[in-house]
Amino acid sequence: MAPGEPVSSFDPRRVRADTPLLRRVINERPITYLDSAASSLPPRAVIEAMSRYYEMRHANVHRGVYQTANEATAIYEGAREAIARFINAPAGANEIVFTKNATEGFNLLAKSWGHKNLKAGDVVLVSEMEHHANIVPWFQLREVNGIEVRFIPVNDDFRLDLTDIESLMEGVKLVSLTAMSNVLGTINPIKDLAALAHRHGALIAVDAAQSVAHSPSDVTDLDVDFFIFSAHKMLGPTGLGVVWTREAILDQMPPFLGGGGMIADVRVDGYTPANGPSRFEAGTPPIAEAAGLGAAVLYLEGLGMANIVEHERNLTSDALSRLASEFDGRVRVIGPSDTHSRGGVISLDVEGVHPHDVAQVLDQFAVCVRPGHHCAKPLMRRFNLAATARASFGPYSLTRDTDVLIEALHHALTMFG
């Protein structure tokens, strides 16, 4: 079964049965998990891959000669290969660097590639809908290098305002954009923007943290230059992130963190860094986490990314239309109101009820939504909001989850009305 191809057997109820946490009962109700945008729920296969690793094969990787050390190394490097396949990396596993999360990935991008290649006045073009992970590292680089960080505005229809994009591209060396907003659900036209960036002689980095588990990822087809995401948002474990970049770029990037594993040689008077992804993987890496990620990739491939897209689009479409019709305009969706180029992340502004209180009331119904600025304060300011209450879907979500969400929202409105 090729990754990304629909299989008729996709059944969210089976995914649900595979996911131990969904059996949790809270306040005498079964859990309604609507916070996959913050972190997804791993299936049993992922949890067991890690337990089995610790029970049977745990050892430090590299340099080991004995059996379990070889097995641990094979698991770790196997995860690299699985990820390379999953995102269709043109030169395979040699282009995959493991970090601790997507955020470290953006720091690696800014502090290694950016520090070397950008100088005062060079522009990094981000957007108003970026997560702090794709903003703060650039601000930090600005303090050091004097680069300019420029923001693509977001329209009132919650999409990038690309009217002036040609003039915004002036002086841009890197475009760094989210593939899908973790607040609005908006999916950005990355392929077009990659072509645009390249036409202007710039590179493009993609924040795939939100998109990677909810649509097929093909870095070759998108023709992008960096692709960064976290394992814990794709049914995998915490403690592991991924940076993909072209081999030719990776080879030219200076080291970032220093220590064991990233060197070719160390003398008392200096050191020589290693080649390949290891140069960026100082210290004992997240080995068990790689075992988990490898299993998560297999699981997602088994479901079929195209099936997931279709399933989540149906859920989103149903939820958006019911949210629009049920509440007489008292519940506003902060994001595109149709399912064209948008994913299953639904931010809500509930009239007269603060998002914190929305989430609190929903918790009594065992509904898990996240209140807050979602690490996107510039976007919040853009829409004059302090926070939203965000519901988001995963492959295990069902229309029933939306039912409970709506029931609980009614209760919140009554309570504070």
Add this chain to the structure above:
Amino acid sequence: MAPGEPVSSFDPRRVRADTPLLRRVINERPITYLDSAASSLPPRAVIEAMSRYYEMRHANVHRGVYQTANEATAIYEGAREAIARFINAPAGANEIVFTKNATEGFNLLAKSWGHKNLKAGDVVLVSEMEHHANIVPWFQLREVNGIEVRFIPVNDDFRLDLTDIESLMEGVKLVSLTAMSNVLGTINPIKDLAALAHRHGALIAVDAAQSVAHSPSDVTDLDVDFFIFSAHKMLGPTGLGVVWTREAILDQMPPFLGGGGMIADVRVDGYTPANGPSRFEAGTPPIAEAAGLGAAVLYLEGLGMANIVEHERNLTSDALSRLASEFDGRVRVIGPSDTHSRGGVISLDVEGVHPHDVAQVLDQFAVCVRPGHHCAKPLMRRFNLAATARASFGPYSLTRDTDVLIEALHHALTMFG
């Protein structure tokens, strides 16, 4: 039961029974795991704490209002408290920063504290027996700041040569030393060196990666300033490291990695970092790993660190005397030959047999030892070695492990003799 106090019930066979990996059979022999210095084997309690976390409580931490998010946050912050207790941090959990491993910890130290507080000509004093994790970050800082990295020499008896320490201290702003060498097993007199450093107006950082699971850690009593280690060497999981430092120092350290979770505010024109440990924990942290580390601390406290010290000292003493008597000098220990101030890390130089081949032959006996430079190339150069074959003990080790090691070493000598 107070941490560090011996309990009469300590029984390595029980620890063994608690450790699933030790049931592994390789080449028709039960595994003889002698590589705890590279990574320790987690007991079932640690593995299950993580599985249970994923099955019952997984959610992203902070900002969540719903039940499982609260539970996940409590687990994560609970691990911080457990560690603070375990190392006796004077101001508690507020002094504990979680990183991805000890190596990231040293990078945080060099790139945040060091970058701010050290200038050209200032000296960081390390030793010839340091792990690359405590060398390369200083070399990297030297490239940026022009600091001097000075090495305390190592004597022929495998201990720090402190004869000229007073003159070595000239210009030193930070002493950064390993508590226990991961090659020699040598335990350094940290408490004395802390007093010395402070007398010279310098701070002292301790690489506790090797010592933390093999002796009681008391940062208050040692009177040190930084204490850095990894969870995976103390029966905990991969993907998690710890930096302790005094609250007053932490408060003055500038941010390191930028992103979500480490900010107080982000505007399109700049950002304000958060206070406390969060300032250094950008992005989704290693939550499940913290659950594992919390369980590891409980487990170690249950065994009693003083019991572990005694047990491993007995094993080491027995192994050293048998290695000395059995091989007619053909097996040389690269490290102190008595158990005074040395731990259970035993590096071997086997006459006529390259460490790689030693490890390979030993693997046939299911004996796990590590060949290589152990990320301590300056030390290897000092003793004119390319590599050693290193055996190391854990709380689950038994004299039987030494029996098999010796049997296998005889085989290697015969084979290559």
Add this chain to the structure above:
Amino acid sequence: MSSLEDLYREVILDHYRSPRNRGELPSPPARRVEGFNPLCGDEIVVYLEVRDDVLVDIKLTGHGCSISQSSSSLMSAAVKGKPVSQVREIIANFKQLMMGHEATLGSDEAPTTADLRAMGELAALQGVVKFPVRIKCATLAWNTLAQGLDESD
């Protein structure tokens, strides 16, 4: 749903819907102090006017959840016109109340019924201690006020 009603008592919802002492004071003479909860984005501005060691006036602006808003409103009603020393006492008592969760786990500092009665309407916030993440919401205004008083010393 009993615990939810524990949190959102009528008094709290009332102060949320109709906050007391909302607005600004000219500063100077009033002092202006900002409080901020980075985790949820709640912001509060406290204006306080102290004359002859008496908190003669207090006003509040800002935005936040029902707990932070009602807590600040309840606070303003409780402290307005009181001598500063007594305001400090009320702040201390309130903080004690918010620590109830830990206090009841084995210390003798749990608030007694008499204590609670002395707090008047403020006691309505007692339910917050069962929701540890919300304690920061409830204490935001109080910490900001305390900071304002300290700055004036």
Add this chain to the structure above:
Amino acid sequence: MSSLEDLYREVILDHYRSPRNRGELPSPPARRVEGFNPLCGDEIVVYLEVRDDVLVDIKLTGHGCSISQSSSSLMSAAVKGKPVSQVREIIANFKQLMMGHEATLGSDEAPTTADLRAMGELAALQGVVKFPVRIKCATLAWNTLAQGLDESD
């Protein structure tokens, strides 16, 4: 213990104990190329002298495990005095042999018995493919030699 003896065949131990073509060549005229395995610290220096497209002489120094040492010794014996084109062929064949592990998993490039016979003593290194971490040891000298030939082009 059969697989251990698979790895450490007599030929290998013999070349390890008595390495052929050990030493240095004056350079120039010889070319001097260094090889390095950062993972285990093995180092090798290959001296090669090419005249009229023939590898007229080769010498080796360095240190490493029995596999890397015997492989370099076996290599030197196999290539010395051969035309460069043939040396390249031997290198390619050897690399093929080292990929045997993957090759036998479903491709048709596994070495045949005829291939192996053609390799002579070198075939003794075939056991290495069952120990994937040691493949780098076996190929170190070969990669260094290939690099030396390339640099001369």
